[in-house]
Amino acid sequence: MTMRQLGLSIYPDHSNQDADKQYLLLGEKYGFTRIFMSMLEAKDVQATKKKFSEIIQFGNRHGFATTLDISPRIFDQLGISYTDLSFFKEIGAKAVRLDQGFNGITEADLSYNPEGLIIELNMSNDTGYLDNILSYRANEPFLYGCHNFYPQVGTGLTDAFFESCSKRFKSRGIHTAAFVSSQVGNQGPWNVNDGLPTRETDRYLPVDVQAKSMFMSGLIDDVIIGNAYASEEELSNLSRMNRYMLSFKVDFVSAISDVERKIVLNEKHYRRGDANALVARSTMSRVKYREVANPPHDNKETFKVGDILIGNDGFGIYKNELQVVLTEHKDSRKNKIGSIRSEELPLLKYLYPWAKFQFEA
Numbered sequence: 001m002t003m004r005q006l007g008l009s010i011y012p013d014h015s016n017q018d019a020d021k022q023y024l025l026l027g028e029k030y031g032f033t034r035i036f037m038s039m040l041e042a043k044d045v046q047a048t049k050k051k052f053s054e055i056i057q058f059g060n061r062h063g064f065a066t067t068l069d070i071s072p073r074i075f076d077q078l079g080i081s082y083t084d085l086s087f088f089k090e091i092g093a094k095a096v097r098l099d100q101g102f103n104g105i106t107e108a109d110l111s112y113n114p115e116g117l118i119i120e121l122n123m124s125n126d127t128g129y130l131d132n133i134l135s136y137r138a139n140e141p142f143l144y145g146c147h148n149f150y151p152q153v154g155t156g157l158t159d160a161f162f163e164s165c166s167k168r169f170k171s172r173g174i175h176t177a178a179f180v181s182s183q184v185g186n187q188g189p190w191n192v193n194d195g196l197p198t199r200e201t202d203r204y205l206p207v208d209v210q211a212k213s214m215f216m217s218g219l220i221d222d223v224i225i226g227n228a229y230a231s232e233e234e235l236s237n238l239s240r241m242n243r244y245m246l247s248f249k250v251d252f253v254s255a256i257s258d259v260e261r262k263i264v265l266n267e268k269h270y271r272r273g274d275a276n277a278l279v280a281r282s283t284m285s286r287v288k289y290r291e292v293a294n295p296p297h298d299n300k301e302t303f304k305v306g307d308i309l310i311g312n313d314g315f316g317i318y319k320n321e322l323q324v325v326l327t328e329h330k331d332s333r334k335n336k337i338g339s340i341r342s343e344e345l346p347l348l349k350y351l352y353p354w355a356k357f358q359f360e361a
Contacts, residue, residue, distance in 0.1 A: 005032075008035055034065055034224060035065070036179075039052065045077075072100055122146070123168075144175045166220065178222075180225055184231045206237070207230065215243050215244070216347065216350040225238075252264075283322075296314060300330075301330070308359070
């Protein structure tokens with residue numbers, strides 16, 4: 001399994017280099033390792049080379065690998081041949097992303113570049129684009145995929161289209177990336193910036209919730225913040241997020257007991273494989289704590305989707321079993337001990353049978 005990475009975006013044509021460097025140092029502090037950098041507007045080759053080289057090399061010294069976003073037009077503007085990518089190697093880039101596609105055979109040829117640059121393909125299309133490239137015997141370890149981002153509100157990918165596009169790449173073993181949007185960043189490549197997510201449903205969610213969803217889909221290896229500059233709080237939240245296990249933030253009820261708190265926070269949870277529509281059941285706690293009393297509380301209300309329940313003393317063999325509500329219901333044999341935060345409820349779709357999961361207070 002590919003190790004999952006976090007990335008930042010910077011826009012040298014629109015930013016102050018000192019501010020960019022401070023942002024990268026903050027990213028380094030919180031474990032970010034990728035940089036996405038737009039080079040769609042370059043004009044003067046020497047000025048471009050100097051400006052981009054300085055910030056890319058700075059990133060390299062601080063543990064980052066930089067992907068440059070380029071288009072066929074840039075090759076013409078900078079006088080660069082498709083067969084010679086040494087310009088990008090000289091300025092320190094690790095990869096070039098082709099914002100627009102060529103004809104298949106060109107991408108395949110580029111993947112054998114002697115500079116050893118990774119060629120990133122635009123993933124936001126549900127066509128045979130990738131298969132066409134691979135049919136020309138592309139150098140697959142040097143092909144990555146990366147989705148677009150969408151600055152205009154309402155124009156991000158639908159969840160279904162995102163999944164369909166991503167599966168085309170993931171099923172072929174291609175390394176994948178997508179964008180999430182900071183809620184405070186206001187800088188991107190264009191003069192419209194309503195956030196820079198790949199998926200429309202992510203646009204106004206907390207950035208760590210967006211990233212959790214990307215990673216838990218199993219379709220995305222690297223998550224990159226599309227807009228600059230994210231806040232330190234956002235970077236910190238992303239750094240503490242579990243990239244490999246489904247995790248929910250929970251608000252507890254005041255009457256939660258000691259044994260209930262231990263069950264929620266200290267035990268390993270997985271959803272039973274014989275899944276049902278009512279609740280996701282984590283059952284090992286009822287074995288470990290079968291002799292521990294758990295008096296009823298918060299057990300008379302209608303339980304809502306995302307509520308966390310634990311069986312009380314009236315539930316017989318199911319006492320101290322943990323359940324996550326998937327369908328509203330009432331049952332006085334269960335105590336409500338807390339609720340998953342509302343912004344994280346969309347993550348419930350990743351609570352598959354046998355899925356491992358955890359909770360954060």
